[in-house]
Structure formats: structure tokens, C-alpha cells
Amino acid sequence: MIYDVLIIGAGITGAMTARALAAYDCSVAVAEAGPDVAWGATRANSAIVHAGYDCVPGTMKARLNVRGCAMMETVCAALGVAYRRCGSHVVAFGEKDEETLRTLFARGEANGVPGLRILTRDELREREPNVSPEATASLWAPSAGIVCPYGLAVAAAENAATNGAAIYLNCPIRSVAEEDGVYAASDGATVIRARRIVNCAGVASAELASLIDGVPYPVHIIPRRGEYIIMDKNAAGVVRSTLFPAPNEKGKGILVARTVDGNLLVGPNAHECAPDDNAVTAEGLEEIMNGAHRLVPSVSQRDAITVFAGIRATPDTHDFSIRPSETRRGVIHAVGVESPGLASSPATAEYIVSLLEADGLELRPRENYIPTRRADGNPKRFAEMTDEERAAAIAREPAYGRIVCRCETVTEGDLLDAIRSPVPATDLDMLKRRTRAGMGRCQGGFCSPRAAALLAREQGVTLDAVTKCGGGSWLVCRREDGEEAEK
Numbered sequence: 001m002i003y004d005v006l007i008i009g010a011g012i013t014g015a016m017t018a019r020a021l022a023a024y025d026c027s028v029a030v031a032e033a034g035p036d037v038a039w040g041a042t043r044a045n046s047a048i049v050h051a052g053y054d055c056v057p058g059t060m061k062a063r064l065n066v067r068g069c070a071m072m073e074t075v076c077a078a079l080g081v082a083y084r085r086c087g088s089h090v091v092a093f094g095e096k097d098e099e100t101l102r103t104l105f106a107r108g109e110a111n112g113v114p115g116l117r118i119l120t121r122d123e124l125r126e127r128e129p130n131v132s133p134e135a136t137a138s139l140w141a142p143s144a145g146i147v148c149p150y151g152l153a154v155a156a157a158e159n160a161a162t163n164g165a166a167i168y169l170n171c172p173i174r175s176v177a178e179e180d181g182v183y184a185a186s187d188g189a190t191v192i193r194a195r196r197i198v199n200c201a202g203v204a205s206a207e208l209a210s211l212i213d214g215v216p217y218p219v220h221i222i223p224r225r226g227e228y229i230i231m232d233k234n235a236a237g238v239v240r241s242t243l244f245p246a247p248n249e250k251g252k253g254i255l256v257a258r259t260v261d262g263n264l265l266v267g268p269n270a271h272e273c274a275p276d277d278n279a280v281t282a283e284g285l286e287e288i289m290n291g292a293h294r295l296v297p298s299v300s301q302r303d304a305i306t307v308f309a310g311i312r313a314t315p316d317t318h319d320f321s322i323r324p325s326e327t328r329r330g331v332i333h334a335v336g337v338e339s340p341g342l343a344s345s346p347a348t349a350e351y352i353v354s355l356l357e358a359d360g361l362e363l364r365p366r367e368n369y370i371p372t373r374r375a376d377g378n379p380k381r382f383a384e385m386t387d388e389e390r391a392a393a394i395a396r397e398p399a400y401g402r403i404v405c406r407c408e409t410v411t412e413g414d415l416l417d418a419i420r421s422p423v424p425a426t427d428l429d430m431l432k433r434r435t436r437a438g439m440g441r442c443q444g445g446f447c448s449p450r451a452a453a454l455l456a457r458e459q460g461v462t463l464d465a466v467t468k469c470g471g472g473s474w475l476v477c478r479r480e481d482g483e484e485a486e487k
């Protein structure tokens, strides 16, 4: 088969582009190197839908951020993804920071960000009573929000798959050849043929662009790691919105924010690193706790339940580079999609589709287009259902009556839904990202064996074939006597 479009990389940029193309009568394939959608920066970031005051006016980033932020609520509603417009403050500590707030305010006005206001110390404290007493003012952006980044990417990919897109996981594209206007992209085993390619490979996007184009891509990517701590839900009440310090040349600084699932998030720092070095360090954790304390002194490390790190694809040009290839017809590169790449993603996808159309892709609306994740609508997690919905779910599928993850109230029915979804969960982490089983205070201590047993049953394999995150990440091994033992 020859697809109309091959998207390389299933982060938020690739997944949202696949979703945007799903509305049209064209065939789409998505190749993702990792074992799941959202394997790169999309899996590990601050999850903020930035308002758009930070970007320099006139840049591609500024335009796509403000439009993406305005589109986000509608996109999330269409896909049944939780989203909260909680607003954000950039907090100033003294005159120098207040000067920065005025610069950001002016940028925001130029970018068309709605509702920006500079608040006095008292106005800030009234809205955020736990903010540091040293804070002197803030820039309030009511249009900023929060969303689950990997949840949104999974939902977008499911919607694309429901409308016929082929999703190839564990498929790192290593070569791309062209013959008579058809590209053949291969990971060494599978060959995917397509008339057009969209390169959404995140931190590897410039390298991939050079490989496809046959000449060095003019933008250089500097990988930059950001570490985080996730705090228990009982700690989330210290803030009502997202609090940032004044930004510096390294980025937006260490924030204190709620997540859309009700936890508290602190981080990230910013350090140059190898493209795959997402290690969390003791020094890094100390640095982010210091940053969090500067904003909200009562944040306590004792509430930490887990840590993680993500890698930014920072371009040396400080702007997104989303444009057609200069040497290959039908190829669009999305390079340097650093923050606010999540916030921008609905607008980025729209823009990429417009570039494909300008390249000659015919955009006829798809007959029988399904706007949701499944043909019968969007799934709802048991934890989010009303009592009536829970009763109906259990009547329909008794597995909804069996709790698997106590911390996050995840049922066997939720897990089955994820295992049988259009982009099926095939390992423990895929289940976790789709259902939150294992994301609570005990971090999977109670539910992991049950979830693994369910995966084995549904896949028709023995427990020793079940992995945590693909590859050789098995959970148990078989003993000489045939019994299964924990690895």
C-alpha cells in the first residue's frame, strides 16, 4: 500500500497532525520509534497550555501558541480529554523582575493574548495565599490552562486510528529513499511507502531532516533536560493556578502547578544533556525544590511520590522551524518544536495540514468521519463517572465493578478498555498512561501484579512475556521448576 501521508514521530505534534488529517479523505501512517505514542518530550513536560506572552512577537512560536491555546479547550472536549483553564502567574521578586513582567505584558499584547493584567502584591496574595511573602507583583494570564500531554497524544492517535490511520509502534525510521515520487521509509525490517512525509521526530527532527533532504538541516537542536517532582494530591491545594518565576535565558524557570489529575508538579530545571539522557539526579531534585520554595515556601518534599525528566528539543534559532523541505517534494519538517509545543499543538497540526494542501494534497472531507476516539464515542474512566454512569458501566461490563488500582480508583473495566482500544495498551506503562493505574501514592505496588495478569490473560501469553515498557523490560521470569518468580 502507498499512503498519502507518512508522519514520523507520534509525539503531540505527530499525533495531532494525524488527528487533523483524519477529517479528510486521505490515507495516513504514523511511524513511532518508541513502544508507545508520546515517547519523547510529550511524555515528560510541565503540561501547561501557555497563554502566549512569553514568545517574541512575530515568531512562528508566538502565532501557533496563541492560536493553539485558544483551540485547546474545544479539541480536548472533542476527544474527551480533561482540560482546565486555571490561569497562570509570572511572579516578580523586586523591581528587576517587575521590569520583566512589563516586557512580557507588552509581548502578550502584541501577540494577542487575552485578559493579561499585572497584579499588585495584595491582588496576587488574595488569589494565591501561599505565594512567598517576598513576591512583589505578578503577570496574570487567565487564558493559560493545564492538560495531560500524553493523554492528549494518545487520544489524538486513537481518533486517527479510528478513522483508518495505521500506527506503527517500535518503528524507528532509519532510511528514506525516493523513487518516482514515492518515499520508502524503513526501520530496517518494515518498509512504509508514502507520497508525502511529515517529520515530527522531536529531539531527532533536525537529524532526520538532514537524512531525508540529503543536505544538513540549517537548524541545530540542543537537547536540554528538565527534571520534575510529582507530589501527592493532598499537597495540590497550595496553589490554585500555575506559578512561574520571571523567565531567564534558559527558559521559563521552575514552576509550581497543579496537574489536571489533581497532583502538584514542581520543576523543571534546564541543563544541556545527551539526546536520550533523561536521568533524574539528586542535585537536580535539590535545585527544583529550591526553585519551588522560592515561589511557595510551604511545598514539602515529603509529599513527593515520584520523579521524572523530559528532554527539550531546543533549536539554536529560538523558534519553531516548520516548513517544506528545500530539496524534497512532499516533505514537511517540524523541527525545534520546544516549549510551547504542547500548547501550540492544535494550531501546529492545522498549519502542517495547510502546508500539505499547498503541496498538492487534496483535502476532501472524509465521508463517515468519526470525531471521537472510538466509533461509539469517547471512553470515560470509572473514576470520572457519576454514580448512575458507574452503575450502567457495571451492568454493561461487570469488570467495571472490580477495582484494580485503589489509589486512582481504576477498575478492570478501564484496563480492558485500554487493552482493546484503537491504539491498544500492550505493556504495563501503556496501561498506566491510559488509565492512571500505578500513578497514585503507592506507585503501582498494589495494582501492578493485577494489571500484568490481566494483560497476560488478554494477550493469551504467560506472565513472563509481559513487559513494563516493551523491549526486554519483563516483570517476572520463569524458574527452573517452571514457577514464575519476580525479576
Ligand SMILES: Cc1cc2nc3c(=O)[nH]c(=O)nc-3n(C[C@H](O)[C@H](O)[C@H](O)COP(=O)(O)OP(=O)(O)OC[C@H]3O[C@@H](n4cnc5c(N)ncnc54)[C@H](O)[C@@H]3O)c2cc1C
Pocket: 008, 009, 010, 011, 012, 013, 014, 015, 031, 032, 033, 034, 037, 038, 039, 040, 041, 042, 043, 044, 045, 046, 047, 048, 049, 050, 171, 172, 173, 174, 200, 201, 202, 203, 204, 205, 208, 225, 226, 227, 268, 310, 311, 312, 313, 337, 338, 339, 340, 341, 342, 343, 344
Ligand atoms: C522539560 C520540558 C517542559 C516542557 N513544558 C511544556 C509546557 O508546559 N507546555 C508546552 O506547551 N510545552 C512544553 N514543553 C515542550 C513540549 O513538551 C514539546 O514541544 C512537545 O512535546 C514536542 O512534541 P513533538 O511531538 O514535536 O516531539 P516529541 O514529543 O519529542 O515526539 C517526537 C517523537 O518522535 C519519535 N521519533 C524520533 N525519531 C524517530 C524516528 N527516526 N522514527 C520514528 N519515530 C521517531 C520519538 O520517539 C518521539 O516519540 C516542555 C518540554 C520539556 C522537555
